[in-house]
Amino acid sequence: MVPAELYKTVPPAFGHDVLALFGFNPNYVNLNHGSYGSLALPVRAFCDELTDEVESNPDKFVRIDCIHYWNRVRERVAKLIGAETDECVIVNNTSHGLATVLRNFIFKEGDILVGATTTYGSMHQMLKYIADIPPYPVLSTFNLQFPTSRAKIIQDFEEHIKKLTETGDATGERKIVALIDSIAGHPGAFLPWREMVAICRKAGVISVIDGAHSIGQEVDLNLSEIRPDFWVSNCHKWLFSKRGSAILYVPKRNQHFIKSPIPSPVTYHSPHDSDYQGPQDFVRLFEWTGTIDYVPQLSIGAAMDFREWLGGEHKINAYTHALAIAGGKRLAERLGTNVMDPDGEFTLNIVNVEIPLSGDVESTDEVLRIFTHTLILQWQTFAPPFRHNKKWWVRCSAQIWNEISDFDVLANALKDACSKVEEHVAQRNN
Known part of the structure; x- marks a missing residue:
């Protein structure tokens, strides 16, 4: 399947005719796309071609060519989600991006982490882990049970945040970080996360958005307008890129929080280094964090081409x-x-x-x-x-x-x- 030739044709009607564009076993009925994503054949063809390019000269690709692909993908995705290009970097998956954000905070005794009963399992465990190590920030769990209503979630969340903030602390420097799903995993529910972000902003709470299911499913995103403090979304789920690939959005006002990706790159500079010149360039920190297969991350652009051909x-x-x-x-x-x-x-x-x-x-x-x-x-x-x-x-x-x-x-x-x-x-x- 040659994408350039395919995209000259009329796309099939949605439904079973589209199965010809994916590599599923013909006997398999896939109603679980949300877990792992599904790779379209024209995107896979791009991946195979790019793999050939990488393997033909790994030094040339990794040292020279890769950054151009990487920057082009960031530019295209930034337009899709309503952000600036240099507020977006590519990471392996949403869990990796969220771990990067949460582990860059410098917590103090008395700081608070906020999760929910519907927080994705490994992410809730990560909150527990951070709360289990010095200086032992407190984990507060927002009780969210379905069936419910959006209005009740907003009301209950506002009350939950109010209780956490009204006690205050002696220094006025207590940090409260709320991990919020845009679309919860289990149940699979589109939450009023925009309103929850506004509640956090008003209360001085840092909002970290687990948007694993958002990009490709939630249309008309405008993060510059919604103003979450941090936001991460998988591209290999609903956007059709190769797994795993995700976008980490950090607005410029918050990039000083991110001291280092995971793992730390060679471009990291310690404040104790003799040549330290202040906060580091956020994007440059993420350009090289160790040897990986860049093909999944760079397939995001090919996935967007495929979706544009389908009709947008x-x-x-x-x-x-x-x-x-x-x-x-x-x-x-x-x-x-x-x-x-x-x-x-x-x-x-x-x-x-x-x-x-x-x-x-x-x-x-x-x-x-x-x-x-x-x-x-x-x-x-x-x-x-x-x-x-x-x-x-x-x-x-x-x-x-x-x-x-x-x-x-x-x-x-x-x-x-x-x-x-x-x-x-x-x-x-x-």
Whole structure:
């Protein structure tokens, strides 16, 4: 597949015709794009061609050519998200970017980290880790349970932040850092993160946005207007670049916080060095942090080319959003259950549907293994089941290759998996 030739043709209608543009097993029904992303064949062709270029002369590519690709990608993504080019750098994934931000803060005793009950698992563990090491900042968890409403989340979050800030401290220098999802992972819910950022800004709280699912799914982003303090988003999920690749946005007003990427690059200068000349250039710090395969990061531009050919962000997301709404209703009807978000308040391209399994069933490794093996190995489909607020749900990602019939396949697979889980629980209890 030659991208230049493909892009001279008319793109296919969204639905199963688009499957020809991806490398899926023809028997696989993919309703879990949100976890790992999916590489389009023309983007893969770009990656293969770029790999040939890299391997033909690694010294020339890494020392001379790579930076030009890198800067061009940053420029294009900055326009997409409403930021300045030199406020954006490329990192391996959202977790890596968030770790870079959070571990660059210099905490003091009495400082506070804010997470939520819906914070992505490894990110919540990282908050706990930072709270577990000197000087032991306090971890405060915002309780967020679904079903709920956007208005209630905003109200509850404002109250949570108010309680943390009204006590104050003797020096007036206490640091409060809030890690906020733009689109939560489990449940897959589009949160009122813009309003939450505004609450943080008013209260003097630093906002760090886990936007893992945002770019490519949340249209009309304008970070310069929203003004989060830090924001990171995966490009290999909804934007179709090769995994893993992500954008770290740090507005110029906050770049002084970032002393070093992870790992520290050769361009790092210590304040104790004789040639130290003040705060370092934010972008230059991230240009070289050690030898990696740059192809995934540089495929972001090729992914944007592919999406432009398909019709652009609004066309893509209009289809996937409508399918998420319709598919969620169809799946709930087939399972005899309910959609978590019947009014669509929290739904972009991800929909959460209750599955017919008792909430008393714990989310154990064995239960999750039964779900995984049944769905993937026996039914050749997948969408992740999870337990939330004493009920079991499944998170479905609607993509341009999906049609409503794919939700029927998942319904049959889930019924089978639930019966196997119930049998397992019954045997264990006996």
